[in-house]
Amino acid sequence: MSFLSICIPTYNRARDLKRLLDSIALYGSIYLKSGELEICISDNSSNDETAQVVAEYSGIIKNIKYQRNITNIGFGLNLYKCIDMSSADYCWMMGDDEIVTANGLELVLESAHRKPDIIIGNAVANGKLRRFLNVRGKQDFHINSMEDFAEFLDRCGSTVHLAVFAFISSIILRKSFWLATESSMYEKKHPYTHMIQICRNISETETFLTYIDKAIVEVGISNRNQYNSSAFASFELDVLTIDYILKEIFTKSMVVHRAYSAFVVRSYTNLRVIRVRAESNSEGWERLLPVLDNLGFNKALTRKRAYDFFIVVAFKCTQKIRRWKRLFVEY
DSSP states (O other): OOSEEEEEEESSOHHHHHHHHHHHHHHSHHHHHHTSEEEEEEEOSOOSSHHHHHHHHHTTOSOEEEEEOSSOOOHHHHHHHHHHHOOSSEEEEOOTTOEEOTTHHHHHHHHHTTOOSEEEEEEEETTEEEOSBSOOSOEEEEEOSHHHHHHHHHTBOSOTTTSTTOOGGGEEEEHHHHTSSOOOHHHHHSTTHHHHHHHHHHHHSOEEEEEEEEEEEEOOOOOOOTTTSSHHHHHHHHHHHHHHHHHHTSTTOHHHHHHHHHHHHHHSOHHHHHHHHHHSOHHHHHHHHHHHHHHTOOHHHHHOOTTHHHHHHHHHHHHHHHHHHHHHHHO
């Protein structure tokens, strides 16, 4: 048995997958040769060169496991299949368009030998370090109560996509922890299935979490999907998922409800909410209003639409000016 599996659910990203495998082969060669590290790839019925890429690396790296689904079963179920393939104590869930950092594997393995249930690390996105938590230095969290989890939520960073277990590539789980509770089929098919499963396990079991205050992965820049193709689609997925978690998992915990809601509200600044609202259609936005009220968003902010068009135009102009400024400085 290996000690750590890098679990990669993939679909039609052969070029990105090659880049990821390059980084693992480069920075993890010692661990691959010793058998401490394995790679598990679950191909969601890709019709590109994914199989050929894996075959190429299988000739170089002995401990690669690969399986291809007959049909595309969706991200959630594919992630479950990928973790099921693992024979290791720990599973590092990895997006197929990310790359590991130079010392990422070393940091993860060092932390894993301390036997935590969850390891989380930071990410580099667009050349900048993005912190999972608003704390400095390596820290341990023993989450044995809802109050403990609420305190952890209070320390989460200000970006929903990189914090609160949303960004899979920053999360390493003890496999026995992942299997500690059973999710419904709806939850297994959910695009944030990992986030839901982790929250469910935290709600039902004592959890030892350790935080690495260094970058362990670099965020990919691959093709957009249905959830990040627009500001509204991304916002809708975030708030509906968190609303589901609060209603279905932390139903009786007001302290978690307050902490989780406060995190979402501080993550989406007034300007971001206005931008999202302006990009949405009226029907879609009206559908979200009860959820936004439940999470504690300002009602005056969520309901005024008179100047949305002008605000969005100003926002886009500001973005262009910032891009031009960066290009000018680089030049």
